[in-house]
Amino acid sequence: MRTLELSIGDVAERAGIAASALRFYEKEGLIHSNRSDGGQRRYHRDVLRLVAFIRAAQRVGLTLDEIRGALATLPEGHVPHAADWTRLSKSWRPLLDQRIEEMQRLRDRLDSCIGCGCLSLKTCALSNPNDIAAEDGPGARWLIVAED
Amino acid sequence: MRTLELSIGDVAERAGIAASALRFYEKEGLIHSNRSDGGQRRYHRDVLRLVAFIRAAQRVGLTLDEIRGALATLPEGHVPHAADWTRLSKSWRPLLDQRIEEMQRLRDRLDSCIGCGCLSLKTCALSNPNDIAAEDGPGARWLIVAED
DNA sequence: GTAAGACTTAAACTTCACTTTAAGTCAAGC
């Protein structure tokens, strides 16, 4: 249908997202709809790009809260245009880089741990979330955890 | 204290995890404790390594359910020894590799999207979760999403 | 004009991995 007004079902199908999610996004203030005479939601097709934006941001690892924040930086709260999109996606890149690095560090540690079979609470990078291992205390002790 | 029996507070402090989490792990069947005469939990020091194991597995991205599964492959349900640890961590490596590759693909797409400012629902890798973009349908259409 | 199917709402439910709460018991130092 070549109407300007899309029903929630239309948007759901074309965006590949459940109708319930669209209602949820609306409740969360991420998207907007008008109503038909009968009270049903009618969407402008711009909402499709907006949903694409939201999903892209989610893939990058942003929460809906952060996405709402990003949307707030857009002039007039409108759908991002090329320049906005460029700005926002550039700002995401360091975040992505950081997450990749973290994963790679974890993988490298996994490799070295395969060799040593250690599993130390204090120093094994696999059990240390922040990679700040051995920041303080009685020096590195790999291998067995408890020998207090 | 150099006792063989650790209280829940001892374990919590040494493992760097909340006591409530230890009770939760026990309820979930991931760890085990004995009881003192007065009914308080008393832990063998092996539980420290077990907790280290659980946290390492979580960092790799496994759910507690999957970790329980991994623990079930251990003989007698005991704390993993070097050989077990090697086997398990080797089995995690492909998972980690895959997650890293995914992130890298996403980053590369982000870069190309910065250039084009597209944000297409159907083909933009940023909004497509499975990287199966353009699997079917009317050929690639980058740029604007809706021109039906 | 009517039947089918798409839509409406608020509220409750889901999953994951815990944490918090409340009311009470145990252990240890002085």
Place this chain on the structure above:
DNA sequence: GCTTGACTTAAAGTGAAGTTTAAGTCTTAC
């Protein structure tokens, strides 16, 4: 022996991102 702080339980709460449900209303195709 008593106070303090660590411990016990079950049940409810948290937060993220929605989904499901129930009961009812709209829209569309025939």
